[in-house]
């Protein structure tokens with residue numbers, strides 16, 4: 001029988017197949033959908049990470065007190081929730097950043113700007129509603145040039161500012177009963193502050209001049225900083241400048257590489273660390289997806305075995321009217337491949353839908369904000385994988401079918 | 414004299430078929446030797462269990478003998494490769510079964526065309542041939558029907574059409590009327606007869622009904638897997654002698 005004809009008969013077999021075959025297909029559908037969703041979300045995140053890397057912060061370096069932890073430069077960012085976290089926190093009481101460190105940094109010519117930050121959690125009230133919110137004190141004369149946040153309405157902090165704040169988008173719109181708009185007054189730890197700017201983000205953060213922050217965060221002492229944020233002149237020399245900063249601070253703080261009590265990290269490194277985490281997470285999820293593909297293929301093999309049994313009589317008839325072993329083998333192999341293909345196509349559709357929803361589901365994670373991208377690559381991959389899986393699962397049953405003796409097959413009821 | 418000129422189309426030489434059922438060996442055929450002439454109408458008769466179907470399967474190359482040889486058109490079938498044997502079978506032999514054995518998911522048209530697809534006929538030629546044959550058996554108007562939409566007699570006619578699709582020299586029919594009422598059964602028999610008389614096909618039919626066996630020219634009687642008697646029915650005008658004259 002010609003190949004095209006074998007195809008036609010295999011296709012008709014799929015069309016006439018029972019519910020059971022369709023259930024089998026589900027296994028493949030889920031596997032492929034998972035692969036597609038994971039790969040496309042991964043691609044999407046990669047792209048948005050790259051975009052972030054390129055768009056902003058390539059020239060920003062952050063210095064924090066404390067010992068560097070094993071893996072990378074993990075640190076709590078934007079979290080005034082200072083207390084209650086793990087190990088190094090206990091030591092930050094003694095290990096701090098101070099004026100002398102700022103002084104040392106000022107001696108590095110590659111540095112353009114230095115922002116000094118402190119953080120804390122304080123009570124904020126507005127129109128009778130109260131909440132505990134993390135605030136960041138910043139050097140308002142340079143903050144607007146260093147921060148990567150964008151203003152939506154109002155303005156950034158200014159050198160002359162005192163009792164004013166810039167707040168995150170969510171805090172403005174929905175934290176309190178009433179929206180907290182521009183020029184509205186809030187009480188922060190007993191002092192009145194006026195909102196001058198609202199950021200274009202979804203955070204609950206508050207930024208204020210650092211001198212005011214010392215007043216409203218009781219546990220912070222003047223001249224002690226939580227982090228120093230540095231903008232360098234040329235981001236192409238990022239790595240060199242980081243080394244210079246480390247060297248300079250080690251001298252100023254009388255420490256060596258071994259007992260270094262501060263860490264210097266760049267946004268780039270942090271993004272990199274995140275990207276690495278992402279990719280290992282992706283690998284993990286892909287492994288799960290692979291398992292479901294394997295389970296799916298076992299399902300196909302199972303269905304194929306049953307279908308060979310069911311079609312034994314037909315195989316006998318076909319052999320009686322001139323089918324060669326090869327014809328039977330091809331018809332059943334193509335049949336298995338078709339099951340894989342149909343599963344693959346449905347899986348791609350489902351996976352595309354899923355990957356559209358996934359960023360919403362994972363919305364809490366800042367990393368997951370990138371939109372998923374279903375690439376031609378992942379479609380081709382998914383289809384070839386599912387067809388291959390179908391064929392592999394179908395080989396043994398198809399071979400068995402082809403080897404049936406015509407008399408035995410015809411006798412089968 | 415005539416016999417010397419007439420070609421032997423199938424020959425069984427001391428053919429044995431022994432089925433193994435676990436420890437037990439069931440000898441279904443015990444040393445059958447017979448020659449079937451091209452253009453003959455043969456009825457294989459015998460009681461149930463006498464080995465008729467077993468012999469039919471060997472003649473049709475659906476099975477190989479446990480011992481002995483089978484020659485189809487002078488070729489020892491045990492020496493042919495699987496695919497050559499399949500093609501030879503497809504080209505030379507058409508099968509008609511008691512239970513019709515049509516493929517349920519296919520229309521009458523597709524069922525009849527199937528042998529031609531295995532023989533890799535050109536698509537157009539195959540379709541034309543299929544239509545022609547279905548017309549011959551009087552089913553032109555039912556070509557797109559599935560077996561379940563047809564009566565028993567109609568299904569058997571589809572099955573006859575299928576057996577004729579590749580224009581084989583031999584038509585094998587194992588109890589072709591077994592599932593039909595007597596009127597429809599006779600129609601089928603008439604059809605076989607005209608294939609024999611008008612198209613010169615070799616017809617081999619299994620039956621246990623003496624009335625049906627009367628249609629045949631040669632009658633082979635089996636008993637317990639052995640040939641009891643081979644007789645010629647002289648009331649049937651034998652077209653074979655046309656070749657001999």
Ligand SMILES: Nc1ncnc2c1ncn2[C@@H]1O[C@H](COP(=O)(O)OP(=O)(O)O)[C@@H](O)[C@H]1O
Pocket residue numbers: 432433434439440441459460461462463464465466467468
């Ligand atoms: N596949 C088989 N396995 C075991 N025994 C069989 C098989 N086919 C036929 N037989 C036995 O061989 C004998 C002949 O069977 P069969 O050729 O079908 O007889 P008939 O067609 O004349 O009724 C019977 O005893 C039957 O039980």
Ligand SMILES: [Mg+2]
Pocket residue numbers: 465466467
């Ligand atoms: Mg029988």
